[in-house]
Amino acid sequence: MQVCSTKAEFRGFLDNVRALGRTVGLVPTMGALHDGHLSLLRSAAAECDVVALTIFVNPLQFAAGEDLSAYPRPLERDLELAEAAGADVVFTPSNAEMYPVPVATTVHVDGLTAPMEGAARPTHFDGVTTVVAKLFNIAGTCRAYFGEKDFQQLAVVTRMAFDLDQPVTVVPCPIIRETDGLAMSSRNAYLDRADREAATVLHRALRAGAAMISAGETDPGIVARHVASVIEAEPLASPGYAEVVDPATLETPTVLVPGSTVRLLATALFGSTRLLDNLEVPVP
Numbered sequence: 593m594q595v596c597s598t599k600a601e602f603r604g605f606l607d608n609v610r611a612l613g614r615t616v617g618l619v620p621t622m623g624a625l626h627d628g629h630l631s632l633l634r635s636a637a638a639e640c641d642v643v644a645l646t647i648f649v650n651p652l653q654f655a656a657g658e659d660l661s662a663y664p665r666p667l668e669r670d671l672e673l674a675e676a677a678g679a680d681v682v683f684t685p686s687n688a689e690m691y692p693v694p695v696a697t698t699v700h701v702d703g704l705t706a707p708m709e710g711a712a713r714p715t716h717f718d719g720v721t722t723v724v725a726k727l728f729n730i731a732g733t734c735r736a737y738f739g740e741k742d743f744q745q746l747a748v749v750t751r752m753a754f755d756l757d758q759p760v761t762v763v764p765c766p767i768i769r770e771t772d773g774l775a776m777s778s779r780n781a782y783l784d785r786a787d788r789e790a791a792t793v794l795h796r797a798l799r800a801g802a803a804m805i806s807a808g809e810t811d812p813g814i815v816a817r818h819v820a821s822v823i824e825a826e827p828l829a830s831p832g833y834a835e836v837v838d839p840a841t842l843e844t845p846t847v848l849v850p851g852s853t854v855r856l857l858a859t860a861l862f863g864s865t866r867l868l869d870n871l872e873v874p875v876p
């Protein structure tokens with residue numbers, strides 16, 4: 593496995609790969625790898641000739657007061673896990689390599705970025721789309737693997753690649769969970785024992801909402817309030833949003849249409865750790 597710290601090295605490696613007629617699978621991450629990340633690497637390895645992992649804790653997507661400096665950076669361990677999961681090349685740029693001067697150009701996706709995470713973290717998605725656009729430009733033609741764990745991010749990045757004609761096919765990958773249902777996240781490492789236990793309420797609340805839809809409820813407001821009420825019942829959780837949305841537009845439908853599929857999304861704070869989760873639900 594080749595480790596590159598410069599854009600030129602990484603771009604050159606992948607240009608050579610494609611010149612030999614081989615395909616590239618790209619997995620952008622912020623590191624602190626867990627089984628969720630590794631599942632993306634394995635999907636890329638199953639579908640592409642060469643797997644490229646990027647590890648970069650992108651300062652642009654953190655607001656002041658968020659966990660940029662505390663974010664875990666276990667690089668040696670990440671490299672071992674990445675190699676075992678099938679990575680062929682890893683790009684681990686420094687901040688100075690990615691942003692040699694402050695960026696004057698920002699990629700902004702309208703609409704999809706307005707609700708939920710966009711409302712809670714107003715500068716977040718511009719930071720994400722700007723760095724992902726840079727990574728796509730550096731990596732070149734590829735399939736890029738993103739987790740449904742960050743469902744809104746997946747929608748936003750997919751739309752960016754489409755709108756900007758980037759030579760990248762964005763591939764959605766399912767959420768990997770702990771055995772008790774908690775969605776895997778690098779931020780789970782921040783949780784103390786009590787908060788770790790309490791954090792399972794997110795998945796339970798989403799499943800309670802899904803059960804309501806399966807039982808015939810067609811009012812998305814009633815479902816969302818039920819999800820919120822399950823989270824509120826957990827004393828260690830400070831609830832954020834709970835939403836029922838159309839997976840394509842991220843807008844809340846006025847009524848749940850039989851035969852359609854909706855996405856339930858919810859967030860909550862446990863101590864100072866903000867976690868998010870979501871679930872696909874078919875409407876009977």
Ligand code: AMP
Binds near residue numbers: 628632738740778
């Ligand atoms: P991050 O390092 O948190 O920026 O995540 C990098 C990529 O891994 C994103 O596409 C995430 O959606 C994806 N990811 C994170 N956690 C999970 C998970 N539990 N299951 C599947 N994908 C995940």
